[in-house]
Amino acid sequence: MNAIIITIGDEILIGQIMDTNSVFIASVLTENGITVIEKNTVSDNPAEIEEQIPRAMLRAGLVIITGGLGPTSDDRTKSTLCKIFNTMLVENSDVLEDVKGFVARRSGVLNDLNRKQAAVPACATVLRNPIGTAPGLWMEKDGSILIALPGVPFEMEHLMVNEVLPRLKSQFKLPEITKVTVLTTGISEARLAELLSGFEQQLPQGLSLAYLPSPGIIRLRLLYIGLEKDQQQDMVNAQVEKLKGLIPEYIFGFNDDTLQQVVGRLLVRRNETVSAAESCTGGAISSLLTSVAGSSRYYTGSIIAYDNTVKIEQLKVDRALIQQYGAVSKPVAEQMAAGCCKVLGTGWAVATTGIAGPDGGSPEKPVGTVWIAVAHKSGLIQSARFSFGEHRGRNIQRASVAALNMLRTLILQKETDEFYN
């Protein structure tokens, strides 16, 4: 089954907001064996919508549109749908109930804009939305399905998972797909491609490998699409095992794992805790660690020591050391990490000190220079200097990833050592 995703909205077309909705819809469809052949973004001009939707319905059996169902007056999608499907808007009592309930829970008063949400094309099956005011719509014409979803991301996601997917599964026999994503860090894409060129060439037919880079992390996606599920998983798993043999030191996880989840699981397994002493990363490592639900089991807290006085007073870094080596230096990074373990009473601590930029660089320590240290309460300490480049935001991201990965590697290494015994 082929699908086209259309996101509607001038704000996407002019580049003012990111179209995250189509990403979510595409991944849900793909994981269920529906091939997304095209993604489109079009203006919320009714004439454009009126042209693009029928065109898409001719090309694909399933067309999913998002956006244009909200309460504000830049949304004209519903009336355009009526034109395309030759029908009219009618107030739907179920939807009106949902809207009333939603507004009441937020302690608001139902206004005319809220009430407009309850008007839907007469021929549409309503996909009720318990977490917002715009319902989804399911409409069929000439053998094609058109599904309209609200543009608010979490409402769209809810409807996609709880309404759209179950209906698609019950209506169609979908092809099978097997996907494993191998997550790597600490290596560039070109170097990885070089290491894996032989691996790529030996891949069995039907199995594809893709490189998906983001700052500090490259994901390797192995994908198999076919009609029979039976042997797919075994085939893909065999290739994953080969990757593990080829690049063991760079693999930190699989599929939807995040580096912070992997670190968290390792800490839980050892019943240990972690804290962070962040200078140049400014809270980004702590944010990553606490983005994981349940992180309070192993994450205690952090000292964000942006100013040197905080390094000295809170983390007990030697003032003389800062004067001698500068704040961005190996001894300062190591004292920050060791001090953090002690002050916050954690088993492990990670520390960063560096020059995020755009200013503050020097010939010896250019922008992007970052010292990262990891300490354990036992006295173990490790540190390394990194050069991340010139972009402030990416420096912070890459330093955070490198710090978490240094912690991960050290925890793993100490598991095989006699460290804990």
Place this chain on the structure above:
Amino acid sequence: MNAIIITIGDEILIGQIMDTNSVFIASVLTENGITVIEKNTVSDNPAEIEEQIPRAMLRAGLVIITGGLGPTSDDRTKSTLCKIFNTMLVENSDVLEDVKGFVARRSGVLNDLNRKQAAVPACATVLRNPIGTAPGLWMEKDGSILIALPGVPFEMEHLMVNEVLPRLKSQFKLPEITKVTVLTTGISEARLAELLSGFEQQLPQGLSLAYLPSPGIIRLRLLYIGLEKDQQQDMVNAQVEKLKGLIPEYIFGFNDDTLQQVVGRLLVRRNETVSAAESCTGGAISSLLTSVAGSSRYYTGSIIAYDNTVKIEQLKVDRALIQQYGAVSKPVAEQMAAGCCKVLGTGWAVATTGIAGPDGGSPEKPVGTVWIAVAHKSGLIQSARFSFGEHRGRNIQRASVAALNMLRTLILQKETDEFYN
């Protein structure tokens, strides 16, 4: 002039990565008066590229494609371009120099994959890429321009700004556009739409208003497109003034301002400093504050007090208070903020304590309950309870925005009071 943006890559079509490139390209084109009539994402299957590019070049005078120029073997775009333009790949000596220089600066060794980057279609004008290995390509056919840019976001951005835009400006007379974005926080979209319904109706022709929501922040975009620049700015400014009169308490900035920049500017103006005591936001407020270049002028540091022991030992919160009222309470939030001012020696401090979820909620304090406090070293303190909802990530985002906004409001309020005198 009309443009179509095509991003190439199965990884986008299957929803594995976000297409941020088309967002950037769309905003650059829009701000220069080029109308993006369609955004497309297509498979990196050569047959699909071969079909979509000519189709787009028939519809629009400018087609910009990204992706598919990288060194790894899932990229087949360049050879497909040769087919479309009836030409062949030749090694370009300038590009080879650039690639060699780039690899050398990264202390790497030129490999075959790097070298392949220097092969370009013979008829293409090369857009040299000093910060990566894939060059951009500018090709013309039958009155339409095709521009191919690498998929790595910062390389694409560099080429777009430094190569593509100057060439477009010198080759075409582009229409004029005036855009002002008014940034609001602390109000829902439906409520805002209600307050502004009269305002929308009186907008002069040619001027449009759009609502662009994100967690905690709604941006109002006023857009005017026309051939004459002269009076556009005055017309848009007059409407901005009306908005300032209608919703003054919700507006925190304009255009590319961020809340953290606005707060930073206020602190610099008063020569004051800020710190943060974060529990449920886990470093997100500190991350926002330090995302601003130069934030070390006013941001000192933070205590991320996830565990109660950190609240007690580092922030000097009364243990008895936590036992009596719970960690998520007004007195604890206020002591965290006041303690943070004292411990880190800053003029202002913001504090958060709440239940980010998904677990930890109770009937009296459901998931999403957050207490935010702002303290000044003078003893001034303000706090409020918020209910943000059930989603962990959005709770953290919305709490961070609300905390920064409470700080902003209080600084502004104290400027008009006799507070500083």
